[in-house]
Amino acid sequence: MITYEEHRLRSLVDEGRxxxxxxxxxxxxxxxxxxxxxxxxxxxxxPAGGVGTVAAAQGRAGIATAALGHxxxxxxxxxxAARLFDADGGPGTAxxxxxxxxxxxxEVLATRHTWRRLAPLLGPPPVRRLVAQTRVLLGEDLxxxxxxxxxxxxxxxxxWESVGRAEGVPVREYLRQGGSRSALLTxxxxxxxxxxxxxxxxxxRLPGQPATRALxxxxxxxxxxxxxxxxxxxxxxxxxxxxxxxxxxxxxxAWPALVQAGIADRAHGAAxxxxxxxxxxxxxxxxxxxxxxxxxxxxxxxxxxxxxxxxDPADRLRHLHLALEDPATGLSWAVSGSEEV
Numbered sequence: 001m002i003t004y005e006e007h008r009l010r011s012l013v014d015e016g017r018x019x020x021x022x023x024x025x026x027x028x029x030x031x032x033x034x035x036x037x038x039x040x041x042x043x044x045x046x047p048a049g050g051v052g053t054v055a056a057a058q059g060r061a062g063i064a065t066a067a068l069g070h071x072x073x074x075x076x077x078x079x080x081a082a083r084l085f086d087a088d089g090g091p092g093t094a095x096x097x098x099x100x101x102x103x104x105x106x107e108v109l110a111t112r113h114t115w116r117r118l119a120p121l122l123g124p125p126p127v128r129r130l131v132a133q134t135r136v137l138l139g140e141d142l143x144x145x146x147x148x149x150x151x152x153x154x155x156x157x158x159x160w161e162s163v164g165r166a167e168g169v170p171v172r173e174y175l176r177q178g179g180s181r182s183a184l185l186t187x188x189x190x191x192x193x194x195x196x197x198x199x200x201x202x203x204x205r206l207p208g209q210p211a212t213r214a215l216x217x218x219x220x221x222x223x224x225x226x227x228x229x230x231x232x233x234x235x236x237x238x239x240x241x242x243x244x245x246x247x248x249x250x251x252x253x254a255w256p257a258l259v260q261a262g263i264a265d266r267a268h269g270a271a272x273x274x275x276x277x278x279x280x281x282x283x284x285x286x287x288x289x290x291x292x293x294x295x296x297x298x299x300x301x302x303x304x305x306x307x308x309x310x311x312d313p314a315d316r317l318r319h320l321h322l323a324l325e326d327p328a329t330g331l332s333w334a335v336s337g338s339e340e341v
Contacts, residue, residue: 009021009024009068012024013071013075018072018076018077018080018081019080021068021071021072021076022072022076022080022083022084023089024068025065025068025069025072025084026089026090026093026094027093028065028068029065029069029092029093029094029095030089030090030091030092030093032065032092033091033092034092065099066099066100066101066105067101067178069084069095069099069101069105070101070102070105070108070174070178071176071177071178072084073105073106073108073109073112074108074109074112074174074175074176075176078109078112078113078117078118078121079121081109081112081113082109082118082121082122082123083121084105084109085105085106085122085123085124085127086123086124094124097126097127097130098267099267100266100267101178101266102172102174102175102178102179102180102266103172103174103180103266103269104130104266104267104268104269106127106130106131106134106269107130107131107134107171107172107174107269107270107271108174109131110130110131110134110135110138110269110271111134111138111171111172111173111174114135114140115131115132115135115140115142115145115146116145118131118135119145119146128147129149129150129271130269130271130272131271132146132149132155133149133153133155133271133274133275134171134269134270134271136154136155136156136157136274137157137165137169137170137171137259137270137271137274138169138171139157139162139165141155141156142155142156143155143156151275151278151279152295153274153275153278154295158298158299158302159252160250160251160252160255160302161252161255161274163250163252163253163255164252164253164254164255164256164259165256167252167253167255167256168183168185168256169183169256170182170183170185170256170259170260170263170270170273171269171270172269172270184317184318185256185257185259185260186257186315186318186319186320187254187257187258187309187319187320187321187322188246188309188310188311188321189257191245191311193247193249194245194246194247194309194310194311195245195246195247196243196244196245197232197243197244197245197246197247197310198242198243199232199233199235199236199239199242199243199244199246200229200230200232200233200236201233201236202227202233202234202236202237203227203228203229203230203233203234203236203237203332204227204228204229205225205226205227205237206226206227206228206331207226209226209283209331209333210283210288211226211280211283211284211333212224212225212226212333213283214276214279214280214282214283215280215333215335217276217279218258218261218262218273218276218277218279218280218335219258219261219262219320219335219337220264221264221337221339222261222320222335222336222337223238223335223336223337224333224334224335225237225238225333225334226331226332226333227331227332227333227334228330228331228332229330229332230306230325230332231248231306231307231308231323231324231325231332231334232308232323233332234308234323234324234325234332234333234334235308235310235321235323235334235336237334238321238334238335238336239310239312239321239336240312240313240314244310244311244312245310245311246308246309246310246311247308247309247310248306248307248308248309249307249308249309250307251302251305251307251324254307254309254322255277257320257322258273258277258280258320258322259273259274259277260273261273261320261335262274262275262276262277278298281298281301281302282298284301284324284326284331284333285297285298285301301326301328304326304327304328305324305325305326306324306325306327307322307323307324307325308322308323308325309321309322309323312336312338314338315338316338316339316340317339317340318338318339318340319337319338319339320335320336320337320338321335321336322334322335322336323335
């Protein structure tokens with residue numbers, strides 16, 4: 001049954017009355033926040049009425065109103081759509097970085113307009129950063145004309161990223177009415193080019209490596225390990241047995257699956273994956289944070305890196321099995337996991 005409110009919103013859409021639709025979104029979001037706060041439900045581990053309660057209420061409100069937010073982000077003129085994230089409507093009215101429907105609202109917006117159109121309109125720094133990184137993933141060069149990334153992540157795709165993007169863009173393709181299309185980028189994607197391989201004895205684990213922690217944060221649904229030795233020795237720590245179907249591949253071909261590994265749920269976009277992957281590569285060079293890394297060192301690391309992937313018969317819909325070896329240090333990292341999506 002179509003309610004009066006649904007009929008009214010549909011009429012506003014048909015007539016292109018986007019300012020009124022933005023007002024309806026803000027009103028609904030503020031009401032949802034107020035309702036949750038009145039219920040006094042704390043976030044996990046937080047006291048009722050505390051900061052955790054406010055954050056949880058904001059998150060629930062973002063989900064409750066996200067379908068309308070998605071439509072505005074997708075179809076409204078950018079001057080209106082960018083105001084989804086402005087707080088000028090009052091408390092609880094602005095979308096945050098975790099507001100999502102088929103995907104985060106900022107990513108929907110970023111797929112619809114160039115950075116040149118959006119840059120003068122976007123206010124909140126976290127939203128600006130994620131939109132900018134999404135535009136970079138879509139192939140836009142922001143190395144001139146955009147503020148530097150706070151962690152020093154480049155605003156232009158590196159050569160290996162450009163090759164990987166040609167293999168499969170990890171950014172979702174959004175639909176006006178809601179929902180999205182997204183290539184499922186898995187590794188290995190098939191057994192083509194792989195062969196039966198007998199893995200060596202597992203390499204000795206090295207605990208406490210910063211790059212291991214960064215890799216675990218990139219793919220929180222997978223297991224990670226660091227060993228002293230070759231990539232195959234790292235793979236042996238996580239592979240189902242000593243005999244696997246596997247092989248070596250260039251890092252560029254692993255890049256799309258690694259970026260997509262960082263899209264944990266609908267609240268995360270591909271920009272999260274790229275930023276997390278740069279933290280991994282930075283940590284592998286020995287730098288503490290991306291902004292302290294010499295980009296030439298990251299390029300040199302990728303150029304010399306040896307990547308080994310393997311198949312697991314128990315794989316589910318999404319899977320990632322990859323070992324990354326740095327011959328210069330003799331260290332290798334492996335990440336392996338599988339899950340339904």
